[in-house]
Amino acid sequence: MIKVDNVYKRFGVKTVLNGVSLDVRSGETLVIIGSSGVGKSILLKNIIGLVKPDSGFIKVDGVDITNCSLRELHETRRKIGYVFQESALFDSLNIFENVAFGLKNLTSLSESEIKQRAKQCLAMVGLENVEHLNPSGLSGGMKKRVGLARAIAYQPEYILYDEPTTGLDPIMSDVINDLIINLKKYLHVTSIVVTHDMNSAYKIADRIMMLYGGNIIFNGTPEEVCNTKNEYVKQFVRGSSQ
Amino acid sequence: MMMKASVRKIVKFERFAQKVSNTSFGIVFASIEGFGTAAEMAKETIRDIFKGFISAKDTVTQMVEVGWSSLPIILLTSFFMGMVLALQVGSATSNMFNEPVYVGTITSFAMAIELGPVLTAIVVTGRVGAAITAEIGTMEVTEQLDALYTLGTNPIRYLAVPRFLACFFMLPALTVISNIVGIYGGMILSTNTWELSSSAFWAEALDFMTICTFLHGFIKSFFFALIIVIVACHKGFNAKGGAEGVGKATTSSVMTSMVFILIADYFLTALRVTLRIK
Numbered sequence: 001m002i003k004v005d006n007v008y009k010r011f012g013v014k015t016v017l018n019g020v021s022l023d024v025r026s027g028e029t030l031v032i033i034g035s036s037g038v039g040k041s042i043l044l045k046n047i048i049g050l051v052k053p054d055s056g057f058i059k060v061d062g063v064d065i066t067n068c069s070l071r072e073l074h075e076t077r078r079k080i081g082y083v084f085q086e087s088a089l090f091d092s093l094n095i096f097e098n099v100a101f102g103l104k105n106l107t108s109l110s111e112s113e114i115k116q117r118a119k120q121c122l123a124m125v126g127l128e129n130v131e132h133l134n135p136s137g138l139s140g141g142m143k144k145r146v147g148l149a150r151a152i153a154y155q156p157e158y159i160l161y162d163e164p165t166t167g168l169d170p171i172m173s174d175v176i177n178d179l180i181i182n183l184k185k186y187l188h189v190t191s192i193v194v195t196h197d198m199n200s201a202y203k204i205a206d207r208i209m210m211l212y213g214g215n216i217i218f219n220g221t222p223e224e225v226c227n228t229k230n231e232y233v234k235q236f237v238r239g240s241s242q
Numbered sequence: 243m244m245m246k247a248s249v250r251k252i253v254k255f256e257r258f259a260q261k262v263s264n265t266s267f268g269i270v271f272a273s274i275e276g277f278g279t280a281a282e283m284a285k286e287t288i289r290d291i292f293k294g295f296i297s298a299k300d301t302v303t304q305m306v307e308v309g310w311s312s313l314p315i316i317l318l319t320s321f322f323m324g325m326v327l328a329l330q331v332g333s334a335t336s337n338m339f340n341e342p343v344y345v346g347t348i349t350s351f352a353m354a355i356e357l358g359p360v361l362t363a364i365v366v367t368g369r370v371g372a373a374i375t376a377e378i379g380t381m382e383v384t385e386q387l388d389a390l391y392t393l394g395t396n397p398i399r400y401l402a403v404p405r406f407l408a409c410f411f412m413l414p415a416l417t418v419i420s421n422i423v424g425i426y427g428g429m430i431l432s433t434n435t436w437e438l439s440s441s442a443f444w445a446e447a448l449d450f451m452t453i454c455t456f457l458h459g460f461i462k463s464f465f466f467a468l469i470i471v472i473v474a475c476h477k478g479f480n481a482k483g484g485a486e487g488v489g490k491a492t493t494s495s496v497m498t499s500m501v502f503i504l505i506a507d508y509f510l511t512a513l514r515v516t517l518r519i520k
């Protein structure tokens with residue numbers, strides 16, 4: 001279980017997170033929506049400990065990652081997979097080495113098992129015969145999927161997705177949606193998905209939250225999103241400029 | 243309410259701090275702060291090395307990158323440096339004494355104690371220091387360093403340690419080669435232009451040189467290596483703001499290294515002179 005409690009984060013004079021609190025229950029898929037620049041990525045980075053909140057705390061399975069030993073932090077990170085918004089593939093390594101990176105560091109699999117698992121994960125995101133390529137030889141959407149394969153390869157309990165379907169074609173987006181759903185169904189993965197893509201949100205979400213002005217202003221099921229009276233949420237969901 | 247007031251105070255202070263940081267005072271403050279974080283990073287790197295977190299494969303790759311790939315440019319620059327030294331010394335002494343004297347002595351002295359170590363350090367700064375900053379900086383701005391963390395890898399251990407070791411051992415090695423090639427270049431010029439026999443050149447060169455003369459330059463090169471690699475990694479890890487930021491970090495890395503190399507060179511030499519080590 002992930003528990004975010006009253007987290008504040010400022011950059012200079014700009015407050016990005018203004019007392020955000022949320023719980024993610026085990027086995028659920030939580031979708032966080034919100035316009036660009038509201039701090040969705042920063043929120044995810046706080047949860048995995050890449051960014052330290054100014055105040056508040058974040059607990060992953062009871063470990064306060066804002067204030068714990070390096071070993072605990074390391075232990076916690078192996079439970080969490082992170083899909084970066086801009087893929088963040090290592091461009092000095094080829095695709096196989098990218099996907100195998102976490103497997104080598106976080107698991108005790110043998111060389112051949114790693115090879116097999118990497119291939120399997122790439123297939124899950126719809127990529128074949130790309131192992132030997134360099135990231136620079138891939139399109140943006142392909143890189144994104146490699147990033148996804150890298151994050152799910154070591155079978156973390158939690159996966160944080162930062163806009164996993166942005167920049168993918170509609171068919172590929174749906175492949176990723178199904179992947180997220182299947183990971184939950186078969187491996188009981190708990191996910192937090194940040195997205196703008198409402199189709200994807202409705203399809204995968206158990207709960208949807210909206211981040212606005214540094215706070216969670218909405219928290220409900222997909223049906224509740226459809227029927228909400230909250231003006232901001234309605235506008236965002238409809239995608240109208242008024 | 244208490245909370246609100248204190249937050250407002252902090253905001254006010256930050257605005258003030260931002261104003262200060264735009265002045266030249268700010269630059270001084272920033273560079274002092276930079277010293278602190280660079281020292282912290284160096285400490286962590288060295289601690290990791292002593293704890294044995296060393297990837298042999300990555301270290302060897304970096305050694306090849308730093309040492310072997312820098313070799314051609316070091317050979318070329320050192321050879322010409324030796325030649326121009328011999329040419330200058332020969333022509334100056336010819337004007338004074340009607341014959342070229344001390345060509346071997348001065349050329350080899352200058353190469354071994356100053357030009358070999360400093361020239362090598364400067365060339366390696368331009369080649370290797372810049373590359374290290376650009377690579378790590380690009381990784382920083384494209385979140386690859388964050389990705390390393392999430393995959394259970396410490397970027398210092400993964401990136402800084404092999405580069406640190408490679409520079410620390412390869413720069414002195416390159417310096418030795420630079421000394422030899424430079425003096426050899428001086429000899430070639432002297433035999434051709436000043437009609438000195440090569441044995442006479444070597445006799446002049448070795449007469450006054452002790453092992454300490456050579457060691458002086460050799461030991462300095464270890465310090466230069468530390469400067470290059472610590473500055474380069476530190477600037478890379480702290481790069482901000484996309485491609486432009488990486489460019490700025492790289493320029494700043496090269497400039498900072500060069501300045502610190504020359505300053506360190508002076509103080510190390512002054513130390514030797516004060517301690518009267520011959």
Ligand SMILES: Nc1ncnc2c1ncn2[C@@H]1O[C@H](COP(=O)(O)OP(=O)(O)O)[C@@H](O)[C@H]1O
Binds near residue numbers: 034
């Ligand atoms: N390292 C940083 N320094 C200063 N400001 C930052 C930094 N990272 C993010 N921000 C600011 O935080 C805000 C939220 O960013 P982000 O979480 O990336 O937004 P998004 O919701 O689109 O993912 C942005 O307005 C950005 O300007």
Ligand SMILES: [Mg+2]
Binds near residue numbers: 040041085162
């Ligand atoms: Mg984002």
